[in-house]
Amino acid sequence: MPVSRNYSYDIPDHPISYEKVDPRTVKFDPRAQRNLNRARAKAIAEKLVPTAIGTPILSLRLDRFRYAVDGMHRIHACQLILNGDVKAPVKVRKAVEAITCEVHAKLSMANEASMFIIKNKESSKVGANDEYRIGLLAGHPLFVDTDSVLEKHSLKVGSRTTNGLRGIKGILNIVAEYGPETLDLALTIAEDAWGRTPDTWDSVTVGGIATVAARHSDVVKPRDLAEKLKRQGDPASFRAKIQTIATNGNTHGDGTMGRLKAAHFSVASAWNSNRRTNKIPVPNIFE
The missing domain is CATH 1.10.8 (Helicase, Ruva Protein; domain 3)
Structure with a gap:
């Protein structure tokens, strides 16, 4: 019987840190995750509860920018509030000026895709076709x-x-x-x-x-x-x-x-x- 290759979603050991990050500095790359749904992010921003943001996952790439791996819509919701595109109470605005994120360094694009798929698999938030597109684009x-x-x-x-x-x-x-x-x-x-x-x-x-x-x-x-x-x-x-x-x-x-x-x-x-x-x-x- 043919023996399949190693197609594991395992991610190699790499540096991980927890940092306070200005959401406005975070970038999005659809090659390693779904496309940004701006309407969904706006709906989140309009009813945002800062304590419900959780801990978004970011990838610190070689260009020294942080890219969203998980939590993209929550991060963009914060961006909308901070940029004044969505009105929010002052206490909400101040609370999202710096949010706690889990930052992973030295990941390849394929590693980022693996992490995105792993984080979203059990919740069924990602459709099979999107998972395929993301995995393919990430190599x-x-x-x-x-x-x-x-x-x-x-x-x-x-x-x-x-x-x-x-x-x-x-x-x-x-x-x-x-x-x-x-x-x-x-x-x-x-x-x-x-x-x-x-x-x-x-x-x-x-x-x-x-x-x-x-x-x-x-x-x-x-x-x-x-x-x-x-x-x-x-x-x-x-x-x-x-x-x-x-x-x-x-x-x-x-x-x-x-x-x-x-x-x-x-x-x-x-x-x-x-x-x-x-x-x-x-x-x-x-x-």
Whole structure:
């Protein structure tokens, strides 16, 4: 089975300090985080409670400027107040003239992106497409390797079109677990089976193909698997079959892991169909 590269979000040891910072000196760089939503920052500024600002995270870069990594909208809200763009009581204005920040030094752009993603993952404040854009622009290997494969297949993230791929989180999971070569192979098998349609690129279906191809590379032949999948019907029907299996005929809800197990089950079953030799194990999806 292919061994994936090290796509960890780990950040190397580096200097960290806690400093009082004038918010007006902080800069924003969308390469390592989401774009600034000025309306959101203005709404925060209009009702700002200084004690609720928390501790924004900044990166001290080689140009000696501090850039926001987490807390961008809170910082910009303070800037709006201090610049007079939003009226605020005198005590609020004075309280935000210098705010306590966690300052990280000697981070690469990829490190900044990792920190942003880590800080925002559990709160679900960042959508999968934004996470992908940020990781890619910052040069994080997981996103760069994934993008190279998608570019090879002329696929773009975020749209449901002939050349569009939705469900980027599932695609990233394939690369993280099995490596970019397996994603490349899975997309090739899917296209050989169904051609270029929006449903061909369903991330759960592709995940099932990748799992079978990676775990049983000594047995499964890509062209044969593509032919077996083609016989299952069109990609929309195959995806519906996966959904039915994942929900046990719509008798219970399905989560991401349930759909992936069902996709693995469905692809493995397709490979084994009418086969006397070279069968592969079919997972028990309800374990």
